[in-house]
Amino acid sequence: MPELPEVETVVRDLRPRLIGRKILSVQVSNKALRRHWSQAWEKRLVGRKVHAIRRRGKWIAIEMAGRVSLVIHLGMTGQLTVTSADEPRQNHTHLVLGLNRNWELRFRDVRRFGSATVFGTLDELEAFFQEAGLGPEPFELKTRYWRERLAATARSLKAVLLDQRVVAGVGNIYADESLFEARLHPARPGKELIPSEADRLRRAIARVLRCAIEKRGSSIRDYVDGSGSKGGYQNEFRVYQQVGRPCPRCGTLIVGTRLAGRSTHYCPRCQGPGTRG
């Protein structure tokens, strides 16, 4: 599920609920997430106060006193919520941090493509992100960098947008919505774009993501924010999951295809294959 707008919404929700709270206990389910949980991590967490929560791409870093951090990726179906400890636990809850004042931070993940990892030092944390090779944040994309990355590749725009090493945080929904906003065909090879088209795409990505953050993300199925509520951007989709419906710009029917291994949606007219887009 969660792409940048969803992860950003979760992070903003968690901040007031988590910062200053103390971790009193750690409970882990017997099912493995994408990265194996080490028992030694529990001792590192217990007794610590939460200092800050940050997002990098689709990653969430919960930073504690003593430079310990809990780093979480929500995968496809991850949910990270702060709830009263009295609230019944849903199935597929894989990590529960008991907090003071009877609160709990819960990580639920039906498909278990998500992960939770603890780092003991800032160096470890930085090395982890370094190794991931994450590209810049979409809101900090430099014109020159973006033009050059596109010019250097024959891959489709769709594949480039999904590549976290080129730009961090865009996933399948916002790739399609951004390409529609920019009036560019998802199969266009990056190096075919003229500079003005590359710039248009860069601005489209930022515009779409900002709008989605405003609507608190997209809830298709599993996504919920930091308090367990759904987002609203699924009502704003212009091409994603809109196959057979009229394009909001020109009325042509939206079509679906498969690109870069993912379902892809676009308007064959507005996003026609020509240079003009």
Add this chain to the structure above:
DNA sequence: ACAGGATCCTGGGGGC
């Protein structure tokens, strides 16, 4: 360098 497929998982929806 790049596309495409398989993989890790569970559950929902459609067809029969």
Add this chain to the structure above:
DNA sequence: TGCCCCCAGGATCCTG
């Protein structure tokens, strides 16, 4: 009601 097949907001590894 049940079964079978396909699909899903991600990421990674392998093949050709």
